[in-house]
Amino acid sequence: MxxxxxxxxxxxxxxxxxxxxxxxxxxxxxxxxxxxxxxxxxxxxxxSEQQPKISDVLETLVAINLSAADDDFFSRNFAETSDHKGETNYTTYSEQWQKLKANTLKRKIGRNSVELTRLPANSIRLHVQLEALAAIEAVQNAAAQLPPAKTxxxxxxxxxxxxxxxxxxxxxxxxxxxxxxxxxxxxxxxxxxxxxxxxxxxxxxxxxxxxxxxxxxxxxxxxxxxxxxxxxxxxxxxxxxxxxxxxxxxxxxxxxxxxxxxxxxxxxxxxxxxxxxxxxxxxxxxxxxxxxxxxxxxxxxxxxxxxxxxxxxxxxxIPWLVKLQKTIADIRRREIRREAVRQLESEAKQAERKVLLAYKQAHALGAITAPQQTAQATQNTKPTVEQQHKCAKFNSSETECTKNNCDYVKTKKECKPKPGTENTAAGTGETPNAGANSESKKCSEKTKQEECKDGCKWEDNKCKDYSFLFHKKMALSMSAAFVSLVALYHFKVFFAQFCKN
Known part of the structure; x- marks a missing residue:
């Protein structure tokens, strides 16, 4: 039991x-x-972080690049593309160039609309054009190299x-x-x-x-x-x-x-x-x-x-478990891409700010040099001293006057230089004869170093007008300093504006 x-x-x-x-x-x-x-x-x-938000930045860079293009290129009819078949760059941007020209290069930067005007034809314009082009290529290359990931x-x-x-x-x-x-x-x-x-x-x-x-x-x-x-x-x-x-x-x-x-x-x-x-x-x-x-x-x-x-x-x-492991890897790859996209967007904005600063500097330089260029052009239209003396010799003969490329004024019986003759001595600091710049002539006539005094300076085995050289160099230094100040000012303004946006 x-x-x-x-x-x-x-x-x-x-x-x-x-x-x-x-x-x-x-x-x-x-x-x-x-x-x-x-x-x-x-x-x-x-x-939508899978795709970088860089289209606005690229459009701004393209607009600045176009604003700095040479006159021959800017004047083209971008609607006409038949002559540019096979040119990837031209066919890619021609429609955008056309719209930018029609809309006075207007761009929305941050929250503000800005009209990008044509840059003056100075030495910095090419620099701005190349800066913009390099930035466009850098941003596009970075976008092309983003790590792949599923949506x-x-x-x-x-x-x-x-x-x-x-x-x-x-x-x-x-x-x-x-x-x-x-x-x-x-x-x-x-x-x-x-x-x-x-x-x-x-x-x-x-x-x-x-x-x-x-x-x-x-x-x-x-x-x-x-x-x-x-x-x-x-x-x-x-x-x-x-x-x-x-x-x-x-x-x-x-x-x-x-x-x-x-x-x-x-x-x-x-x-x-x-x-x-x-x-x-x-x-x-x-x-x-x-x-x-x-x-x-x-x-x-x-x-x-x-x-x-x-x-x-x-x-x-186990089929569903294998798929789950693959999906986990896909989610991780997506997170890596998201971070890369954020970094690209940040670097693209930095590139945009840099090119905008160069654009503003070019405009500032144009504002500084424009009066000097105008004055120089005005001075260059004056007849040279040699031309004045050459023509005056023929006051008594209209035939000889015109024969020597001068204009004859019958009412005054005067032979005068033609307008527009360049004053080749202007701006050099030395004038060929008396009357144009007597102070310069006085210094240049001193052939010995010990005589080179009173507003003169011995330089390169010559006696030169020191006061002219001093003021010329000082003016250039002040201009350069002003460009830096203007650039700094614009940078602060735009930096504050972008931070606000």
Missing amino acids: IVKVIAAIIAVFLASQTEATAGDNLKEFGLLCQIVAACGAGIPTTD AAQINADLKGIVYGDGNTEPQASGSKTFGNPGAAACGGNGAASNKAGISLANDMLCLCGGNSNNNAAAGCISTGGTLTTKFNSEANGPNAFRELAGKCHHKDAQEGPTAEHLTSLATTFRHLIGSHAGSEQTKIFHYGKGAQATCTAADEEGCVNYKHQLQTGGSG
Whole structure:
């Protein structure tokens, strides 16, 4: 009698170690619910940081480049492109050049509209043109070298495929796209033959919790009293059975836009749970879920998924888990691209500020040198001293006057130089004869260094007018200093403006 009692106790003990009971698969079900929720949430698609916002910067740089172009190029009809076939640069920008010219080079910089006027034809104009061109090429090259990455929409489509099978955005009722045929074909059986275990998260959740007629499997996942109206007894019932089962999930707190770290944590936990109920039963070391049997067939018992074929026999891995790992890598690549885009946008703005500063400096230099150039041009229209003396010799003869390239004034009987004759001595500091610059002549007539005094300076073995040289150099120094001050002023103004914007 005692022997029989002991045998009965041992039998009950062994049964408790091998047979599943209600709630044994709560942890496994809860984890799959979390993965489904994360994949369903997807990452945000409203942001546009995948493509750099540099079009405004490039348009400004192109406008400045055009404002500094030489007169021959700027005067072209950019609507005419037939003569420039094969010229990539011309065909790329001709339409933009045409619009800029028609709109007086107006550009929106920050929040303000600015009309970029033509730069004066001075030595710095070419510098500005080259600065703008170099900036355009640098920004475009940086944009072309951005690391590749999938878009948010593509990644979200992949996340949907993890839940519903590759390429699907919702569960499919036929074609073994989301579910295998119920039984060993869907849930892995004994793992010896090819099967659909792992084809989708939806499939594996039903293998774990669906059952085919009663609620034993549901109770294993949802605990005592857990029920499902629709059973996993055919592929056709799969979509409705999954929707009902997913509605039983308690883990629906997926964060918006699951991170790579969050998904990695879920995947790692999933791997750790495979075989966690095996104990000493080697037949269960590839099982996900406790299960009531050594095989996984979605029968009327607490369920499981057998991944032996996928992890050992077939060796290609669990399909939805492999796709999840690839998607995690895609999310990381996308984050790398996002950071590269932000850096490019910042550097593009810096390039724009630099070229704008050069543009402002060119205008400042033009404002400083314009009066000097006008005065020089006016002075150059005066007749030279030699011309005056040459023509005066022919006051008495109109014939000789005109013959010597002079104009004869009959009413005054005077022979005068033609207007526009250049004064080649102007601005040199030395004048050929008396009357034009007597002080310069006085210094230049002193041939000995000891005589070179009183406003004169001995330089290059010559006696020169020191006062003229001093004032000329001082004027140039003051002009250069003023250019720097003007440039600094404009830089501060534009820097403050860009910071405000």
